[in-house]
Amino acid sequence: MEHNLEASASDWTYLDRPVEANIYLSSTAPDLLLLRIEGVKCSGCIRNLESLVGHVSDLQSLEVSMGDGLLKIKKSSGGHFSKITEAITQLGYRITPLSHKDFSSSVRSAEVKALRSRFAVAAACMGNIMLLSVSIYAGMPKSYEQVFHWISLILVLPILFYSNLSFYQNIVDALKRREPHIDMPIVLALVGGSLLSIFNLLQGNNHIYFDSVAMLATLLLGSRLLLLSLQKKFLSSQHLSQFVKNQPIQVYHQGQYRKGFSDDLKKGDLFKIGHGVTLPVDAQLVETGCFVDPSLLTGETLPKWYDKGEIVQAGMKVKSKAFTCFQAMGAIQDTSLYKYILDVEKQIHGKSSIVKLADKIAKYFTLGIMTLSAFVLLVLPFWLSIDIYEGINRSLALIIVSCPCALAFATPLIESLALVGANRMGIFVKSANVFEKLRNIKTMFFDKTGTLTQGNHAFCGFAEGTLSNQQIERLVALEQLSQHPLARTLVNEFASSIGKKSVQNFYENHGEGVSGLIDGLECKISKYDKKFLAEPSAENGSQLSAYYENDDLKAVLQFVDNAVEDVDEVFSGLKQLGYKIKIISGDQEANLTYLQNKYAVEVFGDLKPSEKQQLVRNNRPSVMVGDGFNDLGAMGEADVSVAVQGSIAENLKFADVFIDKPGIGLVFQLVRLAHQVKKLTIIILGFSLIYNLVLGVLAVMGAIGPLAAALLMPLSSIAVVMISLVGMRNFSLVQRSHIESQNRAIPPVTLLGTGAVS
Amino acid sequence: MTIIYLMIPCTLLLVGGFVAAFIWANNNDQFEDLVTPA
Numbered sequence: 001m002e003h004n005l006e007a008s009a010s011d012w013t014y015l016d017r018p019v020e021a022n023i024y025l026s027s028t029a030p031d032l033l034l035l036r037i038e039g040v041k042c043s044g045c046i047r048n049l050e051s052l053v054g055h056v057s058d059l060q061s062l063e064v065s066m067g068d069g070l071l072k073i074k075k076s077s078g079g080h081f082s083k084i085t086e087a088i089t090q091l092g093y094r095i096t097p098l099s100h101k102d103f104s105s106s107v108r109s110a111e112v113k114a115l116r117s118r119f120a121v122a123a124a125c126m127g128n129i130m131l132l133s134v135s136i137y138a139g140m141p142k143s144y145e146q147v148f149h150w151i152s153l154i155l156v157l158p159i160l161f162y163s164n165l166s167f168y169q170n171i172v173d174a175l176k177r178r179e180p181h182i183d184m185p186i187v188l189a190l191v192g193g194s195l196l197s198i199f200n201l202l203q204g205n206n207h208i209y210f211d212s213v214a215m216l217a218t219l220l221l222g223s224r225l226l227l228l229s230l231q232k233k234f235l236s237s238q239h240l241s242q243f244v245k246n247q248p249i250q251v252y253h254q255g256q257y258r259k260g261f262s263d264d265l266k267k268g269d270l271f272k273i274g275h276g277v278t279l280p281v282d283a284q285l286v287e288t289g290c291f292v293d294p295s296l297l298t299g300e301t302l303p304k305w306y307d308k309g310e311i312v313q314a315g316m317k318v319k320s321k322a323f324t325c326f327q328a329m330g331a332i333q334d335t336s337l338y339k340y341i342l343d344v345e346k347q348i349h350g351k352s353s354i355v356k357l358a359d360k361i362a363k364y365f366t367l368g369i370m371t372l373s374a375f376v377l378l379v380l381p382f383w384l385s386i387d388i389y390e391g392i393n394r395s396l397a398l399i400i401v402s403c404p405c406a407l408a409f410a411t412p413l414i415e416s417l418a419l420v421g422a423n424r425m426g427i428f429v430k431s432a433n434v435f436e437k438l439r440n441i442k443t444m445f446f447d448k449t450g451t452l453t454q455g456n457h458a459f460c461g462f463a464e465g466t467l468s469n470q471q472i473e474r475l476v477a478l479e480q481l482s483q484h485p486l487a488r489t490l491v492n493e494f495a496s497s498i499g500k501k502s503v504q505n506f507y508e509n510h511g512e513g514v515s516g517l518i519d520g521l522e523c524k525i526s527k528y529d530k531k532f533l534a535e536p537s538a539e540n541g542s543q544l545s546a547y548y549e550n551d552d553l554k555a556v557l558q559f560v561d562n563a564v565e566d567v568d569e570v571f572s573g574l575k576q577l578g579y580k581i582k583i584i585s586g587d588q589e590a591n592l593t594y595l596q597n598k599y600a601v602e603v604f605g606d607l608k609p610s611e612k613q614q615l616v617r618n619n620r621p622s623v624m625v626g627d628g629f630n631d632l633g634a635m636g637e638a639d640v641s642v643a644v645q646g647s648i649a650e651n652l653k654f655a656d657v658f659i660d661k662p663g664i665g666l667v668f669q670l671v672r673l674a675h676q677v678k679k680l681t682i683i684i685l686g687f688s689l690i691y692n693l694v695l696g697v698l699a700v701m702g703a704i705g706p707l708a709a710a711l712l713m714p715l716s717s718i719a720v721v722m723i724s725l726v727g728m729r730n731f732s733l734v735q736r737s738h739i740e741s742q743n744r745a746i747p748p749v750t751l752l753g754t755g756a757v758s
Numbered sequence: 759m760t761i762i763y764l765m766i767p768c769t770l771l772l773v774g775g776f777v778a779a780f781i782w783a784n785n786n787d788q789f790e791d792l793v794t795p796a
Contacts, residue, residue, distance in 0.1 A: 116784050120777060128769065151770075
């Protein structure tokens with residue numbers, strides 16, 4: 001429901017009349033208005049818009065989301081929307097109010113669509129003009145040549161009056177803001193070249209540039225279209241939400257479960273999901289209860305049991321050996337997690353991923369080029385005593401060839417790609433500034449528990465007693481029926497003993513233990529308290545379970561939270577890049593010395609949270625890597641805080657970076673990414689500089705004409721896009737292998753589940 | 759060579775036709791989703 005109001009653009013008063021404005025305003029927040037905004041291209045624009053707050057008394061606050069082309073304004077109580085919209089229009093932005101039901105990411109697609117049409121028209125005309133041009137260059141009888149020029153003129157008109165409109169619009173907008181715009185030399189070349197050609201055609205002389213003009217317009221529109229599509233793809237609010245969207249689920253449809261997409265779930269839909277999948281919507285358990293991992297929402301890593309009929313929140317990970325059946329309570333868009341993520345995304349994309357410096361350079365560059373071309377046009381012909389037409393040729397070629405598109409687009413493009421690359425790996429980076437800080441700050445603090453250790457427990461042997469093969473078979477038979485994660489660890493550990501015994505009277509008391517009758521023996525597994533051990537030497541953080549037969553304690557099983565796999569590689573990699581690593585922990589110093597010996601890093605043990613905070617503060621500038629909750633203080637002190645695991649809601653509030661995967665392998669990837677961003681930026685800026693310098697000199701010397709320049713110019717844009725994509729390629733590969741390993745991580749026990757769906 | 763006086767208008771009509779077809783398709787959202795199966 002989009003209303004095109006260009007005809008009545010100056011009259012916004014209908015927004016103040018409740019009945020007419022009704023469809024744009026939400027009943028819960030009547031002070032908010034959502035608009036589609038066109039013409040926001042850089043950080044300068046955002047600053048311009050933000051400066052309205054304070055100047056326009058009716059405006060209380062305002063939020064721009066460049067990626068979506070959206071603007072959210074909040075009026076002060078008693079204020080009028082019309083005053084605000086008028087002020088924005090006067091700044092030179094085109095705005096369209098959106099109904100509150102309508103803010104989907106499809107807003108950008110209107111812009112892409114229009115550009116696609118303009119490009120199509122320009123391309124068709126250009127192709128035909130080139131056919132005619134080639135014949136002229138090949139040598140034709142004079143009479144035909146004149147005819148061909150006239151047909152070229154007819155074909156160039158749609159380009160001038162339709163395709164180029166977006167360039168004209170940009171210039172008009174920029175002039176209203178009294179700022180130079182990179183499209184100015186382009187429009188000068190396009191319009192100037194055409195007018196000059198028409199004049200020469202009427203005069204009957206040979207200097208006609210319709211082919212150059214058409215080529216330049218087409219290629220420019222083509223590269224704009226490419227960039228806009230990339231932007232739409234990467235900057236739209238889709239990607240952070242990806243980790244609740246597109247989950248593999250089985251949807252109940254016409255009597256059977258079929259593969260489906262979580263995005264299409266509606267209220268009341270029945271669906272099944274397997275082990276390790278994040279629940280995409282709030283849903284009720286229908287057939288059985290299950291364990292879920294609530295860490296994404298609460299930071300708690302211990303699985304929690306939900307009974308049949310209970311409602312599980314979106315964002316929880318299902319930890320169950322079989323497929324679990326749910327009934328959706330609503331669509332993805334209705335969940336509070338999704339709304340929260342959308343909010344954060346707006347925050348992320350509204351202000352970052354824009355590079356002020358490049359914007360500035362591009363503006364001065366534009367002014368410089370226009371001055372230089374004026375010089376070439378007016379002074380060079382007299383100075384070198386060349387033909388006035390040769391002067392026009394050279395200045396036209398100079399303007400065309402040195403269009404600073406590459407310069408203006410490169411840096412934001414790289415940063416967007418880096419943010420997206422990070423997102424795909426499961427790293428959520430709050431702002432692009434993080435990359436720069438990560439490169440420059442060389443002191444890194446790591447928390448131990450939950451960061452350097454896995455946070456889930458593996459079987460590591462018997463703390464007391466041992467079991468015979470018969471006893472292990474009984475133990476496994478019992479655990480196989482249990483839903484508890486520790487039970488699955490055991491079943492995997494003793495996989496060869498699976499299915500040897502049968503269990504009667506199986507009973508599971510969730511969170512307490514399991515019991516059953518095997519071989520006539522009353523077998524029981526339950527929690528065990530450390531203080532009852534004969535030698536209480538069990539490692540810190542270990543969990544104990546006791547196995548009984550006929551109430552007779554047979555063995556105590558020990559589970560330990562192991563170190564994450566990649567610590568070794570990450571530490572040596574970081575050290576090579578010159579980072580100093582310090583490990584801090586609330587654990588006893590004695591438990592840390594092995595880390596000190598193994599990795600040759602500094603360790604600080606026995607720290608209370610406040611002491612951690614103190615330590616980080618005294619060692620600034622520093623980076624802190626921790627697992628959310630108990631490290632929040634220390635992370636607040638650090639210049640860059642990286643949260644691994646833990647709750648997304650908390651972490652995105654406090655941490656600059658949030659990693660949704662266990663282990664610290666991604667921390668190293670993030671640092672590498674930060675270095676890659678810098679490397680690529682330097683490569684691209686260097687490339688643009690050399691490219692423009694060389695071709696600019698050639699154009700002034702007259703070595704390349706306007707047509708060759710028009711062909712060469714977009715090559716620089718394409719080269720920049722290619723360099724960025726290739727440079728970031730490694731990081732999308734990481735993502736792929738990561739996903740594969742994730743898919744493999746489903747334990748083989750799944751196959752034994754009763755509800756396995758093929 | 760006078761045949762080009764017939765051929766060129768034909769070409770222009772053809773170009774116009776294809777451009778019109780493309781714009782029609784574009785305006786009818788035919789290029790909005792190029793990934794999922796038709």
